[in-house]
Amino acid sequence: MIKDLNKFRNIGISAHIDSGKTTLTERILYYTGKIHAIHDVRGKDGVGAKMDSMDLEREKGITIQSAATYSTWKDYAINIIDTPGHVDFTIEVERALRVLDGAILILCAKSGVQSQSITVDRQMRRYDVPRIAFINKCDRAGADPFDVTQQLRDELKHNAVMMQIPIGLEDRHEGVINLVTREAYYFDGDQGETVRVEEVPEELKAKTEEYRTKMVEALADLDDEIAMAYLEGEEVSAEMLVPVVRRVTLSREITPVFMGSAFKNKGVQPLLDAVLAYLPSPLEMEYEALDREDEEVTVELTPDKEKPLVMLAFKLEDGRYGQLTYCRVYQGTLEKGQDIYNMSTDQKHKVGRLVRMHADEMHEIEKAEAGDIVALFGIDCASGDTFTDGEIDVTMTSIHVPEPVITFAVEPKNRTDTQNFSKALNRFSKEDPTFRVSRDEESGQTIIGGMGELHLQVYIERIRREYDTEVTVGAPQVAYREAITQRAEFDHTLKKQTGGSGQFARVVGYIEPTDGEEYEFLNEIRGGVIPREFQPACDKGFQDSMAEGALIGFPVVNIRACINDGNHHAVDSSDMAFRIASRQAFKKAYMKANPVILEPIMKVQVESPEEFSGAVLGGINRRRGMITGSKTRQGYAIITAEVPLSEMFGYSNDLRSATQGKAEFSMEFEKYNPVPAQVQKDLIQEHERKEAENN
16 A cells, blocks of 8 residues: 555545536546446446446436545555535535545536536635646537636636647547647547557647647746746746646646546546646645634644544445444544544544445455545444544534525335334434434424435435335425514513512513624623623523524524623522523514515526527526526527525426426525515415414
8 A cells, every 4th residue: 555645645526417527437447447347327238337336326327425436546546536416415525525635627528617516616615625627528519628618717717727638529539638748648449548649740739839838828927937938938848837737736826627538538547647746645735623622723733644643534324334434534543443532422432444445345454544535334423523542632623514495294104114214314314414304393294304306305215225115205395594684672571470489580682683694692781780690591592582483483594682781680580581581582572673584595507408598588587586697608508597496396397398308407505585575475374374273
């Protein structure tokens, strides 16, 4: 095993759905000798891609779970995580990016920057991940990597610099030209396994020089030595260019652009070379953990095997052999048989089995060191937990987890399956932080929440297949929120006398809307009118009330609650009295603060042949959608809109029939907006009707 951390790469492959991520990973595994035959994503041979190990993934031809594997290329060890492109599985992308050092952003040479490309790019920025871009499918009709590079600049605001140009496009795509070395790469053999390096063809020499000059000019803006050589008319050699490209890629000042066709086995080996040349090793990254005693204090971690162990559990999976916990080791050494401590629960665990994962295969190892991505067996933990060897008291920053926007009421069809049903829900909510399970106390129903219909449908299907349990599913429910639109004062006294000590508390203050803050508590009590020990109870009382709004019973958000006066009784005041008084004060003030219902608004992108664009626009307008952008690209209309989630149910069938099945759409959560007045009235009436039925 390679131990030099300079020769380690931890990379992820991310893109919009159907851009060729899994196909590219499959080719990488083949060329690095990890697999001995190539299988397609929608495998006609019935095998399917190696990285899509779940039956559902193979049937749908999409990646649902991020899969981890490792390989070696030219004496370098590469850990690869292939992530889903579908927005409903966005948490898989989040946790992959949290533990990676670099990434490959794939774009389709025909479709270019699509809605999920923007989401993935935003996630990469959140975790400061250096990336290189790979423009795939250069063999497709309408492929234009030059235009896609421009889209990278215009739409994603990348300083995209082409490192290659194609040798032919569409059905004449033969290979790529390396602009750094001025060499032409052709890919021979049945699977493109033999890279033939030739001189640049005569007819492409002028174009090569034109784009090489553009590349040198872009780098001259960022490096004095190259700028000097360029201005003085000297030759800027490959030896001068490579270290500069590496430096400015790591500092995220440029995004180097490569291209090819993974499906036609062209351009993959030069992309692997670029991963080694331009993406960082663990030694070049900065990692931080938080001091557990004082979370304001950060502790710098260094990928040194001699230092105390720190690792992050970033993904859980219930496999054939029990729970698998995927971990990234940031510092220190992890050995089989060693004791480790979960910093979230303070529990001690012994490391029984330690494995490297190759999709769904396991390779046993004795130890792992800083920089490694490995999996452990039989460790009870949650996604995002930090483990140490007990010699350091820190915790890693957690993964960004978006809130669910849709819920289903579910129950097992047969009572005998209740135990399996509970087991499945337990397991999935531990594996996936965006999959939430709760119980509706009034109706007694089990409610599952997630990022979209597909997200929840996949889990329902997995309960059926993996736990042999048929599930009854209620109609989808939108996860509404409630909020206030103006400030309202309160002055409320709780006074109860029931033999012996009673309850007394007076709270005075106000509630007002905040801009973006979910909840903020302001304590402006002076002079001890409410004793210090009762003040936190007021905070708790407000939060109790916010769990269920008075309009339709959904959580209240974006509120600042302030207490600035009050009163207490030496005998009758207590924590509970102030908590109850605050609840009642909040409810009174809430109705005076002009409350509104908020609904989740989805960002929807539809790609349709131009002749159907009128029908698409009409369909979006009928669903209370607001068009935010429209453009055409190669005979296709690309329409972007903001549409309430409640109006999107059944949209895929309507779109199919309106466009003869030729359009496709993607959607992701964008924001919460107030519902129109009539919709609010209808929702309140419906809520009151249900309340009356339950009573």
